[in-house]
Amino acid sequence: MDRSLYALLGAPVHHSLSPALQNSAIDALGIDAVYVALWTWDDLVAPFMRSLPGGNVTLPHKRAAAAALDQPSEDVRATGACNVFWWDEDGGLCGDNTDSAAFRTAAEALLGGALSGRRVLLLGAGGAARAVVHACCGAGVDRVEILNRTRDRADELVGDLGAPPDVQVLEGGEAVGGETYDLIVNATSLGLDPTDPLPVEPESVQARALLDLVYGRDDTPLVRAARAAGIEAADGRLMLVEQAALSFMKWFDRDPPREVLLRAAGLVE
Numbered sequence: 001m002d003r004s005l006y007a008l009l010g011a012p013v014h015h016s017l018s019p020a021l022q023n024s025a026i027d028a029l030g031i032d033a034v035y036v037a038l039w040t041w042d043d044l045v046a047p048f049m050r051s052l053p054g055g056n057v058t059l060p061h062k063r064a065a066a067a068a069l070d071q072p073s074e075d076v077r078a079t080g081a082c083n084v085f086w087w088d089e090d091g092g093l094c095g096d097n098t099d100s101a102a103f104r105t106a107a108e109a110l111l112g113g114a115l116s117g118r119r120v121l122l123l124g125a126g127g128a129a130r131a132v133v134h135a136c137c138g139a140g141v142d143r144v145e146i147l148n149r150t151r152d153r154a155d156e157l158v159g160d161l162g163a164p165p166d167v168q169v170l171e172g173g174e175a176v177g178g179e180t181y182d183l184i185v186n187a188t189s190l191g192l193d194p195t196d197p198l199p200v201e202p203e204s205v206q207a208r209a210l211l212d213l214v215y216g217r218d219d220t221p222l223v224r225a226a227r228a229a230g231i232e233a234a235d236g237r238l239m240l241v242e243q244a245a246l247s248f249m250k251w252f253d254r255d256p257p258r259e260v261l262l263r264a265a266g267l268v269e
């Protein structure tokens with residue numbers, strides 16, 4: 001069998017819509033490939049990457065994936081996290097972090113305008129949060145305030161990104177109720193499990209919009225709570241579609257049909 005195998009490496013992966021998106025686009029273009037999700041341990045990430053023609057990486061392995069690359073992109077160097085890999089013609093393992101660009105597109109679609117000059121409250125300090133801070137700084141936001149369960153991890157993130165002056169880490173218990181934000185971003189993994197508590201009570205924060213990077217087949221509990229509090233909100237499916245399109249381009253050197261990806265994500269009929 002000649003069919004090429006592409007994979008998503010992560011833990012957990014059962015919730016992921018990436019196989020549905022990628023296989024829909026692969027089928028639509030008649031490419032002889034298949035994309036599967038592999039529940040993977042950290043020490044198997046590099047061997048899997050070296051045995052596949054390409055793939056994606058999700059939590060909690062994006063840093064391990066970055067360390068396995070021969071040719072990390074500038075965004076991988078800046079964030080320390082890799083979410084897509086492929087091979088160049090010279091046999092070098094290349095990787096990029098397309099979460100930053102995908103986040104920016106999804107955030108600007110939700111806000112109905114550029115991120116520049118905005119004030120952002122970021123919940124979380126893991127791999128996705130790194131991509132968000134990198135995108136926000138590149139887009140010229142006014143300020144990003146980071147709130148994470150483990151304060152040290154947020155400090156480490158800011159330090160690794162060169163301590164940008166427009167990024168501030170909040171104390172764990174610090175009240176955010178008195179502030180007004182243009183955008184709240186949930187980059188914690190809370191919401192993946194339906195029994196999770198909300199990462200923030202939306203009605204306790206003054207905000208114009210909320211982007212939950214977590215997604216399911218339907219609106220997440222945080223998105224529903226934000227809308228009930230009068231805040232415009234979206235889940236992570238548009239960001240997923242954007243990063244899926246960028247990944248597809250790296251592997252197959254052509255644009256996937258956007259409508260097919262949006263339909264597979266349940267964003268259009």
Ligand code: NAP
Binds near residue numbers: 058188215
């Ligand atoms: P990660 O590196 O494992 O980071 C997880 C984050 O969640 C950390 O900040 C962690 O805080 C926090 N957290 C975990 N459990 C918590 C709890 N019980 N209470 C409070 N905080 C908790 O994961 P990631 O790669 O950044 O991904 C985060 C989420 O974004 C995932 O749901 C992922 O699916 C989603 N994501 C979506 C897209 C998309 O395209 N839509 C792209 C990337 C990621 P500590 O530091 O204290 O552990």
